[in-house]
């Protein structure tokens with residue numbers, strides 16, 4: 069599901085990072101606990117009441133040694149491009165400054181919802197001064213104290229009111245939505261063009277739920293596919309090119325809207341650290357994943373065989389051991405025809421339900437052959453397994469005591485399920501629950 073994006077803007081030292089950290093609370097540590105995934109700190113997920121959203125701290129972006137006003141302007145522009153709602157922070161101990169007015173002008177032109185927060189209002193007496201901030205033209209100013217965590221609830225209540233209602237494109241069962249993510253220059257745009265040139269495009273240039281995404285739908289063998297195009301990024305100017313963090317945010321939005329994500333690797337340059345980070349996002353999001361090795365035309369197959377390359381990928385992307393690998397060339401179109409069938413297969417697996425009786429037979433047989441070892445004299449008992457959801461397939465294992473479910477045993481059960489039902493390309497979740 070697509071998540072609303074909130075951007076925090078304001079000149080340096082008004083307290084953007086402090087508030088960012090307040091908003092994301094403990095979540096950041098949960099996110100960082102996941103293996104294989106490094107997070108940038110300029111955006112993170114936050115939750116208010118029942119809504120999950122993404123927060124960007126535009127203060128974290130520094131594009132070179134820019135003068136203050138240029139920097140502030142760039143940050144505001146990014147916020148305007150990316151965010152659904154903007155929190156504009158000023159410093160309540162300093163009054164309105166020239167830079168604040170500069171930002172206000174840009175935000176005003178953007179027509180995005182802006183909620184004004186007056187920070188560093190640590191004491192109730194200071195609240196008298198709040199009225200001066202009406203002058204910025206964003207309606208009611210919200211007094212807050214990032215340092216003491218005051219006023220944030222009222223602020224968030226207001227922010228949440230402005231969240232857009234997204235249509236859930238990816239929930240349409242008959243269309244397979246997929247996106248291409250990867251570092252700059254791995255060949256994402258070339259591959260999109262290559263696919264679209266081969267296919268009969270039904271609709272294109274449709275403004276997606278995200279303003280700047282250009283989605284194209286085509287049909288192949290009676291199946292409709294929508295490419296969620298992230299190439300919009302390429303047209304958007306230098307800030308994006310220079311800030312990897314922004315292309316990542318772009319990729320996250322595309323991932324949210326996809327059933328299947330193609331992680332594109334450049335055969336010519338080989339695997340880079342950044343590739344792993346990008347792949348980590350798709351894995352975390354629980355989407356179907358295919359690793360696509362593009363520019364295969366540049367590889368002399370005698371020198372570097374597919375098997376060798378595959379070995380390399382498996383070593384670097386251990387958390388994606390379920391993802392199939394497709395080798396192709398967007399340029400020569402060699403092996404391009406192998407891609408769509410794999411996308412279809414992975415999408416089907418991502419939405420697959422298995423019959424409960426067969427599932428239980430398989431698990432009980434596995435448990436009988438390799439019973440769990442006991443932990444501190446207690447032994448895990450597995451009573452019953454059921455699939456509770458799809459996209460990705462998720463299973464609940466009812467046990468005597470969830471604490472006794474060791475992750476290696478969980479992994480063993482996952483492998484049994486994969487071996488039997490063939491969930492190629494999709495992550496699967498297994499949860500242990502107590503049942504007496």
Ligand code: GDP
Pocket residue numbers: 078079080081082083084085086087127187188189190212213214215216
């Ligand atoms: P940023 O540059 O906008 O990200 O600002 P920071 O979050 O780094 O904060 C700048 C300074 O203001 C730091 O020294 C913070 O400790 C301080 N600060 C942030 N919020 C508050 C607040 O609510 N009250 C007070 N008194 N100081 C704050």
Ligand code: GDP
Pocket residue numbers: 250251252253254255256257258259362363364365366396397398399400
């Ligand atoms: P993007 O930034 O990921 O969208 O990458 P582009 O599609 O713009 O491609 C970057 C460069 O790689 C361009 O010069 C392309 O012509 C080149 N390129 C893309 N696909 C292939 C391929 O399959 N083989 C070769 N040799 N070059 C390719």
